[in-house]
Amino acid sequence: RSMATTARRSLRIGLVPADGIGREVIPAAKKALEAVGSDIPKLEFHDLLAGFELFTRTGTALPDETIRILREESDCALFGAVSSPSRKVAGYSSPIVALRKELDLYANIRPVKSVGANPGGKPVDLVVVRENTECLYVKQETIVPSETGREARATRLITERASRRIGKMAFEIALQRARKQVTIIHKSNVLSVTDGLFRETIRAVPRLPEVGGKYDNVRLEEQIVDSAVYRLFREPEIYDVMVAPNLYGDILSDAAAALVGSLGLVPSINAGEHFVMGEPVHGSAPDIEGKGIANPLAAIRSAALMLRHLGYQKGGDRIDAAVNQVIEEGEVLTPDLGGRSSTDEVVEAVLKKI
Amino acid sequence: RSMATTARRSLRIGLVPADGIGREVIPAAKKALEAVGSDIPKLEFHDLLAGFELFTRTGTALPDETIRILREESDCALFGAVSSPSRKVAGYSSPIVALRKELDLYANIRPVKSVGANPGGKPVDLVVVRENTECLYVKQETIVPSETGREARATRLITERASRRIGKMAFEIALQRARKQVTIIHKSNVLSVTDGLFRETIRAVPRLPEVGGKYDNVRLEEQIVDSAVYRLFREPEIYDVMVAPNLYGDILSDAAAALVGSLGLVPSINAGEHFVMGEPVHGSAPDIEGKGIANPLAAIRSAALMLRHLGYQKGGDRIDAAVNQVIEEGEVLTPDLGGRSSTDEVVEAVLKKI
Ligand SMILES: CC(C)[C@H](C(=O)O)[C@@H](O)C(=O)O
Ligand SMILES: CC(C)[C@H](C(=O)O)[C@@H](O)C(=O)O
Numbered sequence: 001r002s003m004a005t006t007a008r009r010s011l012r013i014g015l016v017p018a019d020g021i022g023r024e025v026i027p028a029a030k031k032a033l034e035a036v037g038s039d040i041p042k043l044e045f046h047d048l049l050a051g052f053e054l055f056t057r058t059g060t061a062l063p064d065e066t067i068r069i070l071r072e073e074s075d076c077a078l079f080g081a082v083s084s085p086s087r088k089v090a091g092y093s094s095p096i097v098a099l100r101k102e103l104d105l106y107a108n109i110r111p112v113k114s115v116g117a118n119p120g121g122k123p124v125d126l127v128v129v130r131e132n133t134e135c136l137y138v139k140q141e142t143i144v145p146s147e148t149g150r151e152a153r154a155t156r157l158i159t160e161r162a163s164r165r166i167g168k169m170a171f172e173i174a175l176q177r178a179r180k181q182v183t184i185i186h187k188s189n190v191l192s193v194t195d196g197l198f199r200e201t202i203r204a205v206p207r208l209p210e211v212g213g214k215y216d217n218v219r220l221e222e223q224i225v226d227s228a229v230y231r232l233f234r235e236p237e238i239y240d241v242m243v244a245p246n247l248y249g250d251i252l253s254d255a256a257a258a259l260v261g262s263l264g265l266v267p268s269i270n271a272g273e274h275f276v277m278g279e280p281v282h283g284s285a286p287d288i289e290g291k292g293i294a295n296p297l298a299a300i301r302s303a304a305l306m307l308r309h310l311g312y313q314k315g316g317d318r319i320d321a322a323v324n325q326v327i328e329e330g331e332v333l334t335p336d337l338g339g340r341s342s343t344d345e346v347v348e349a350v351l352k353k354i
Numbered sequence: 355r356s357m358a359t360t361a362r363r364s365l366r367i368g369l370v371p372a373d374g375i376g377r378e379v380i381p382a383a384k385k386a387l388e389a390v391g392s393d394i395p396k397l398e399f400h401d402l403l404a405g406f407e408l409f410t411r412t413g414t415a416l417p418d419e420t421i422r423i424l425r426e427e428s429d430c431a432l433f434g435a436v437s438s439p440s441r442k443v444a445g446y447s448s449p450i451v452a453l454r455k456e457l458d459l460y461a462n463i464r465p466v467k468s469v470g471a472n473p474g475g476k477p478v479d480l481v482v483v484r485e486n487t488e489c490l491y492v493k494q495e496t497i498v499p500s501e502t503g504r505e506a507r508a509t510r511l512i513t514e515r516a517s518r519r520i521g522k523m524a525f526e527i528a529l530q531r532a533r534k535q536v537t538i539i540h541k542s543n544v545l546s547v548t549d550g551l552f553r554e555t556i557r558a559v560p561r562l563p564e565v566g567g568k569y570d571n572v573r574l575e576e577q578i579v580d581s582a583v584y585r586l587f588r589e590p591e592i593y594d595v596m597v598a599p600n601l602y603g604d605i606l607s608d609a610a611a612a613l614v615g616s617l618g619l620v621p622s623i624n625a626g627e628h629f630v631m632g633e634p635v636h637g638s639a640p641d642i643e644g645k646g647i648a649n650p651l652a653a654i655r656s657a658a659l660m661l662r663h664l665g666y667q668k669g670g671d672r673i674d675a676a677v678n679q680v681i682e683e684g685e686v687l688t689p690d691l692g693g694r695s696s697t698d699e700v701v702e703a704v705l706k707k708i
Binding site: 084085087088093094097136137139141142143146148149150151152153154155156157158159160161164187188189190191192193194196197200201224225226227229230232233234247250251253254255257258259263283 | 438439442447448451490491493495496497500502503504505506507508509510511512513514515518541542543544545546547548550551554555578579580581583584586587588601604605607608609611612613617637
């Protein structure tokens with residue numbers, strides 16, 4: 001799961017806060033990274049632009065310069081959140097979806113784990129492994145007039161190649177976990193061809209010659225997406241690693257976040273062969289933007305997840321341990337978790353414990 | 355919302371138990387209908403075949419004769435549940451999806467309401483109004499070889515016509531409820547064309563000339579599907595009527611069912627201009643098939659919903675009141691609700707109260 005660590009002199013991190021509370025939580029994650037000190041290389045940061053707000057000012061949601069610096073001068077990145085226009089805006093397209101594709105960050109890895117006694121109910125400890133480049137996110141859409149009104153069509157693309165690589169990633173992650181179970185999420189009772197291919201390709205992963213039997217001890221399960229969401233709420237303990245096409249993964253990770261009390265706790269990384277980008281699962285939260293009360297923990301955890309993916313296990317673990325302590329003590333929490341503290345106060349509390 | 359009731363001498367009901375526990379709960383719903391007696395017309399039943407089990411025996415999942423009798427000799431129907439093959443089976447296609455299309459049952463109406471103190475948490479009282487004929491359910495899929503492996507594509511169809519009629523249905527239902535609120539569920543931040551059309555068409559419904567301002571007091575909200583699922587779990591009280599494209603509606607209704615304690619409680623109707631078919635939201639439940647412990651309440655409630663849709667308000671209400679009493683008393687419940695009673699015992703308890 002982690003990218004080969006050739007000893008690095010320095011770690012170059014692109015910071016893309018983008019919109020809304022992204023601008024409040026990315027600086028928090030930066031501070032957490034800086035606090036780690038000796039367990040990771042010297043850090044270099046690039047401040048980069050993207051987002052809907054940028055688009056409304058400049059006509060560009062994702063400047064070429066941002067992509068270039070990420071590609072050529074960064075080892076990894078942290079992305080904040082993007083606002084969605086409340087109506088279709090000509091020429092605007094989500095920069096996060098574009099970045100995932102541009103950098104071929106094919107796996108969106110979203111661990112959801114409750115800390116201590118879960119206020120949301122039963123303990124939860126699962127990872128959503130979401131395919132991140134295709135499904136309905138290829139955004140091939142058309143619209144034509146007809147006698148009865150307009151007709152719009154979107155293409156849902158599922159390839160064997162992308163299904164296989166996300167399947168391998170899911171098995172790889174399962175191998176590192178205690179339960180060692182992969183559940184394929186699909187809707188092949190309706191989408192027998194596309195989801196049929198997804199499911200069949202992933203089922204075949206353990207028998208691939210290049211895998212050489214290393215997943216033989218991973219249990220393989222499957223669930224139809226609608227009943228997967230139902231069971232997620234009633235029996236979250238049945239899941240370990242859930243691997244899903246893009247859109248189901250999008251929905252499932254929000255659903256799982258509800259179980260641990262707040263989207264403000266759930267981190268993710270967008271991972272490719274050569275690049276990794278941390279990103280909190282929450283959105284830009286226009287309702288609380290600028291109030292200084294955004295929960296920084298999802299972004300901080302995303303930084304930790306990114307470090308571990310790069311091979312800096314110890315650095316990542318130190319950040320996570322600090323975050324978990326702050327949650328368990330329950331004294332310095334933002335309002336989404338029932339607390340009264342500000343973003344800054346939570347960051348301070350975490351930094352003290354790193 | 356209800357179909358014009360021209361005084362009927364008799365009500366002709368097609369019964370399609372199909373697979374698994376469908377065969378246990380449809381007879382239960384039939385008994386409940388028979389118990390209503392004087393508030394509805396004389397009942398005539400047609401026993402009809404469909405399902406995956408039928409397919410494995412005869413090569414046909416949905417016989418022409420079933421469709422013909424529903425079309426020509428029935429006023430309405432009750433459908434049980436279908437099993438999904440665990441692998442793609444050549445020539446098999448889901449009969450429920452086919453029936454919805456064949457009979458143009460364009461609205462799948464799924465009320466989810468907790469009774470008494472909700473064991474699942476906060477009280478829930480919402481209706482999922484799911485478009486029932488298009489989206490990815492058009493099942494237009496292709497698969498082609500490529501240099502890097504097979505590539506499969508599915509078409510997601512969203513038309514103005516279908517979006518408008520499901521939108522009208524949602525407003526019509528909202529008008530009859532206390533809260534009078536419609537929330538459009540979409541993902542137009544990614545699917546700006548297809549979901550853009552869905553959203554825009556429904557937003558325009560209150561201003562249609564033929565509507566004549568009758569929805570002016572209905573509040574219109576919207577939510578992106580992923581955060582809609584998140585908020586559904588955390589704040590179910592924010593929803594009244596949720597209107598969604600087919601697949602989101604499928605997932606949302608299972609998610610909402612989790613909030614009221616069991617899929618075994620949630621009814622639905624598939625409604626068209628000229629026909630209505632009740633259908634419990636649960637599946638064929640192969641794990642408990644034949645054990646006599648399937649929860650019959652979703653099927654019984656589906657029969658009540660169907661009666662009300664046909665204009666037999668009083669008959670429907672009597673069934674629902676009986677079901678609610680049985681749930682509130684909590685003494686005769688199937689295992690999915692934490693009880694120890696059999697299907698038959700629950701049916702008996704309901705019949706006594708009708
Ligand atoms: C903002 C949106 C395009 C994005 C997605 O759908 O992937 C978000 O919901 C996410 O989960 O990262
Ligand atoms: C069985 C399946 C085809 C069906 C659907 O996806 O519509 C079911 O999940 C439902 O909700 O009625």
